[in-house]
Amino acid sequence: MCLSIPGKVKSIDGDKAIVSVGGTEYETSLQLLEDVKVDDYVLVHTGFAIQKLDEEEALETLRLFNELEESNSQDVSDNK
């Protein structure tokens, strides 16, 4: 029920957008989200865009994890 899928905004007409999800295009309401632009990635739930995907945050999550791994490796080698 709470499943929401990420898709890419292909075009915008007023408060409606065409969003491509895995190659299939859906008409999506923008009434619950502002400042949406073409090429943004948005999360779509029951016909509404509910949030934009934040690329910087996604990369940051992955970067932090890799960093954590490197620092752990460092700790291990420090202890040898």
Add this chain to the structure above:
Amino acid sequence: MKYIDEFRNKDLVKKLVQKIEDIADRNVSLMEVCGGHTWAIQKFGIPSLLPDQVNLMSGPGCPVCVTSKRFIDQAVAYSRSDDVIITTFGDLIRVPGSSSSLEKEISKGNDVRIVYSVLDALDIARNNPDKKIVFLGIGFETTVPGTAQGIKNAAAENIKNFFVLSSHKIMPPAMGALIDEGVRIDGYIAPGHVSTITGSGIYQNIPEKYGVGCVISGFEPVDILQSVYMLLKQIKEKRFSVEIQYSRVVKPEGNTIALKTMEEVFTLRDDWWRGFGIIPKSGLGIAEKYKLFDAEKMIPVDVEETIEEKGCICGEILKGLKKPHDCKLFGKICTSTNPVGACMVSHEGACNAYFRFSFEG
């Protein structure tokens, strides 16, 4: 698709599993309260990757599963009226009521239509001005703003034949109720898409009042494993807080437009949850300002007496007290093709997820 492959990366998964093994030094029970997480955890086989000390439990995160049988009975009663068209998400169609289901009513020729969005229900209302269109409002905070927007659109367009039967609920009161009841929970894997709307503040009283941490998680294997690791770290350091793992989507303040829309159209009320009974201020009724769109107020109907099924332990499963394999009906009498309880009907139900990925492969 973007941000999916990166979070299914096999090397990252291996590294995270190792980190979890390194930090797990005691028995802990972590609960997820989102049907999407239930499904993802079983689909990706996450429990098999974790050390024995880490027990994952499914909580009341499937809205179909916690919905009262009376709600289904009321929808069935509406569907038998000649001037009503029921519009609903597909999840509800097969849920058994006391003596029927919406699927059975369709087979009798009654007008029940599956919609993808409340906006589709509005289209049906526009195209059928001589019928009353009842939309079954079900779901947590992720879904509520859409229903609210549908009602606002109907009001703005003066659509007079569109109604909502609301069973919408909010998640945090159930999370507190579980701990109040004595269920052992050492950490919550908090729902990612509910939090997309609400932000992180709604869980604040869980660490403050109960000393139980919450990590708002995404739905890919790396997300879930990272959230498990973050919770184990909180437990080890005795530092309980609300953290956001799913930061590419969830902002601390949530979606303020959606929240405002939801608060304008709905008001809090006490509500009944399967397995729990009444939880104070956990449900959402339609506000007085929009009462013309409230099916309960505008379309009176006789509803049959509720009869609960026997032998089904759905209520205990929803509280994490038992797992699907503990039910004597599971996989024998109760299967995904012949479900007995709501937890087997819904794709987000724990029984359905366990059955699908452990029996069907």
